Amino acid sequence: MTANTASNKLTWREFRSSPAYANRRDKTLTGLKNFAIGLFRLIVIAGISYVILAPVINIIANSFFSRQDSINPMVFTIPISPTLERYTMAIKYLDYLPVLGSTLLYVFGVTLIQLLVCSMAGYGFARYKFPLKSILFAFVLVTIVIPLNTIQFPLYTTFRFFDPLGIVSLFNGGKGINLLQTPWPTVLMSLFGCGLRSGLYIYIFNQFFRGLPKEIEEAALVDGAGTGRTYFTIMMPNAAPAVITVAVFSIVWQYNDSFFANTFNISDSILVTRKLESLINVIANAEKIQTIREQQLYFDAGVVLVLVPVVVIYLLLQRRFIEGVERSGIVG
Amino acid sequence: MTAIRRKRSIFHLSYEQRNAARGYRFILPWLIGFLVFYAGCLVQLGEFSLSKIGLDAATGMTKEYVGFSNYIEAFTSHATFKQTLTSSLIDMMIDLPMIIFFSLFVAMMLNRKFKGRAVVRAIFFLPIILSADAVGNAITRATELVNAGVSGASLEAASAGGVSVAYYMELFGELAIPDSILGYIVDTVNRISTIIKGSGVQIILFIAALQSIPGSLYEVARIEGATGYETFWKVTFPMVMPHIITNTIYTVVDRFTSSEVIGLATRTYKELYNYGLSSAFSVVSTLVTILILGLIVYLLNKRAFYYN
Numbered sequence: 001m002t003a004n005t006a007s008n009k010l011t012w013r014e015f016r017s018s019p020a021y022a023n024r025r026d027k028t029l030t031g032l033k034n035f036a037i038g039l040f041r042l043i044v045i046a047g048i049s050y051v052i053l054a055p056v057i058n059i060i061a062n063s064f065f066s067r068q069d070s071i072n073p074m075v076f077t078i079p080i081s082p083t084l085e086r087y088t089m090a091i092k093y094l095d096y097l098p099v100l101g102s103t104l105l106y107v108f109g110v111t112l113i114q115l116l117v118c119s120m121a122g123y124g125f126a127r128y129k130f131p132l133k134s135i136l137f138a139f140v141l142v143t144i145v146i147p148l149n150t151i152q153f154p155l156y157t158t159f160r161f162f163d164p165l166g167i168v169s170l171f172n173g174g175k176g177i178n179l180l181q182t183p184w185p186t187v188l189m190s191l192f193g194c195g196l197r198s199g200l201y202i203y204i205f206n207q208f209f210r211g212l213p214k215e216i217e218e219a220a221l222v223d224g225a226g227t228g229r230t231y232f233t234i235m236m237p238n239a240a241p242a243v244i245t246v247a248v249f250s251i252v253w254q255y256n257d258s259f260f261a262n263t264f265n266i267s268d269s270i271l272v273t274r275k276l277e278s279l280i281n282v283i284a285n286a287e288k289i290q291t292i293r294e295q296q297l298y299f300d301a302g303v304v305l306v307l308v309p310v311v312v313i314y315l316l317l318q319r320r321f322i323e324g325v326e327r328s329g330i331v332g
Numbered sequence: 333m334t335a336i337r338r339k340r341s342i343f344h345l346s347y348e349q350r351n352a353a354r355g356y357r358f359i360l361p362w363l364i365g366f367l368v369f370y371a372g373c374l375v376q377l378g379e380f381s382l383s384k385i386g387l388d389a390a391t392g393m394t395k396e397y398v399g400f401s402n403y404i405e406a407f408t409s410h411a412t413f414k415q416t417l418t419s420s421l422i423d424m425m426i427d428l429p430m431i432i433f434f435s436l437f438v439a440m441m442l443n444r445k446f447k448g449r450a451v452v453r454a455i456f457f458l459p460i461i462l463s464a465d466a467v468g469n470a471i472t473r474a475t476e477l478v479n480a481g482v483s484g485a486s487l488e489a490a491s492a493g494g495v496s497v498a499y500y501m502e503l504f505g506e507l508a509i510p511d512s513i514l515g516y517i518v519d520t521v522n523r524i525s526t527i528i529k530g531s532g533v534q535i536i537l538f539i540a541a542l543q544s545i546p547g548s549l550y551e552v553a554r555i556e557g558a559t560g561y562e563t564f565w566k567v568t569f570p571m572v573m574p575h576i577i578t579n580t581i582y583t584v585v586d587r588f589t590s591s592e593v594i595g596l597a598t599r600t601y602k603e604l605y606n607y608g609l610s611s612a613f614s615v616v617s618t619l620v621t622i623l624i625l626g627l628i629v630y631l632l633n634k635r636a637f638y639y640n
Contacts (some may be wrong), residue, residue: 041446045452048528051524052529053455056462121362123358125359128351128358129355136363143366150615158373160387164368191361191365192364192368193366194370227354303471311461314461319450322539325536
């Protein structure tokens with residue numbers, strides 16, 4: 001370069017064949033290529049983000065619409081006379097705070113149980129040798145492949161006439177206890193490793209524990225820790241990435257779950273998502289709202305209210321969640 | 333060490349036996365649950381599908397063996413079962429490759445470092461959160477309102493969205509694109525939001541898979557002068573292949589759980605109280621799905637390369 005600029009006698013033809021020209025041309029081309037790739041990525045990401053976010057934005061915007069806005073064809077997304085009335089009504093008829101409280105209690109309780117039971121099973125499969133182990137682990141995979149939806153009706157009858165080992169019928173000579181409409185079926189099933197996607201969680205924990213060095217436990221054993229203690233004080237803290245991954249999955253899926261809620265008819269005074277299903281009809285009847293368009297606005301407010309907690313939880317945990325997924329060897 | 337200090341039990345166990353006992357202790361809750369709830373219910377399902385079931389709060393459950401009549405009814409006289417089953421399976425088959433390609437593509441994009449990656453990742457995983465059924469209905473309706481042009485929720489909404497699918501159909505029609513291809517394109521565009529929403533977990537799995545590919549392989553490829561295209565097909569793709577199988581399984585199961593045929597089985601027992609028939613639906617649809625899944629996994633597995 002310096003040679004070129006110092007002696008300006010180079011003709012264009014000479015310059016074109018000089019290495020300096022090739023160098024500069026390559027640089028420009030690479031720059032252009034990177035710019036094009038960046039632009040392409042930006043367009044694709046913007047497009048996909050739009051598809052994901054547009055309905056959410058639409059719902060949030062609608063939940064602030066007043067009656068005039070909803071019938072005014074000029075109004076799109078940004079309300080002219082926004083109102084909070086949808087929210088006050090939705091909170092009132094959802095019985096929001098108490099029901100949300102019990103929902104969160106249910107979700108967190110089930111998640112804790114899932115974490116304990118699934119990590120134990122995953123650890124047992126990863127670290128111990130016992131007869132029939134490979135067959136039993138194949139059964140774990142079967143529970144992933146054949147979803148609970150297949151056995152929904154037998155599950156329904158199991159908990160409709162719940163009678164473990166015939167104990168109940170010994171006492172009242174009846175047909176077992178009706179556990180439907182209570183959260184107990186979910187709790188019981190999670191406790192025995194058959195909860196929502198438990199198979200997947202066992203698989204994740206198994207993969208993770210297999211990746212941890214064996215020396216950790218040997219050291220604990222030499223120092224005199226028993227099996228249980230090694231597991232709770234040494235292995236679980238080391239499994240933090242897997243625990244976070246499973247916890248986020250479990251919280252989000254359990255909160256959003258409709259399978260357990262509908263199969264066992266869990267009462268809508270316990271689950272806010274169940275209550276949301278009937279919100280439109282309740283508000284329409286109680287407040288004498290006839291237009292479907294306006295009923296929908298109340299429903300939109302309800303949807304926002306139901307989504308807020310789980311989005312907050314996700315945003316709080318998402319950084320550690322993604323790190324956890326990358327480090328937990330979730331894919332083996 | 334601990335073992336020595338402990339009291340000797342009457343049952344003198346070797347180290348292996350004690351270890352096996354510990355292993356069983358860890359998996360015990362799951363094992364009980366599997367046998368009682370899962371395996372028990374699967375057996376019951378088979379039994380129910382061969383019976384006529386009556387449910388009554390006063391008398392409990394009554395079963396009457398009727399042989400294969402539920403299956404015969406499902407395949408011969410039931411109005412919608414066969415159509416629902418085939419359309420569910422076809423939907424699954426169309427969605428599957430698209431979800432796999434899309435999620436691999438997005439994972440590769442998100443795996444690069446660029447400004448605002450954290451925000452983009454948070455947005456892309458949002459569909460996992462928004463998948464609730466109750467919420468899902470609202471989201472579907474909002475999606476229809478927003479992309480009214482494509483989905484055509486209603487004529488009015490379409491004009492509000494500013495895009496008219498009829499106009500584009502006409503436009504492409506004049507370009508003399510065959511109807512079948514045009515139909516496929518329109519169908520794909522219609523599915524875009526389904527595919528994006530169904531890809532959250534798959535993207536996560538693929539990102540984790542991409543992170544686990546040793547960097548030295550890419551280094552070698554670069555030194556040997558491989559282009560980006562070659563690097564993808566010779567390094568990334570083979571290394572990701574086992575995870576494509578994992579994702580295939582996940583996708584098929586996920587599509588199956590939310591499929592219309594499962595909904596039909598639910599409605600049959602919840603609203604029509606035809607418990608035996610509902611069980612037969614479940615058995616048939618599950619068997620067919622597993623058969624297809626097994627076939628796909630077998631075909632993919634033949635081409636897979638396992639690094640370890």
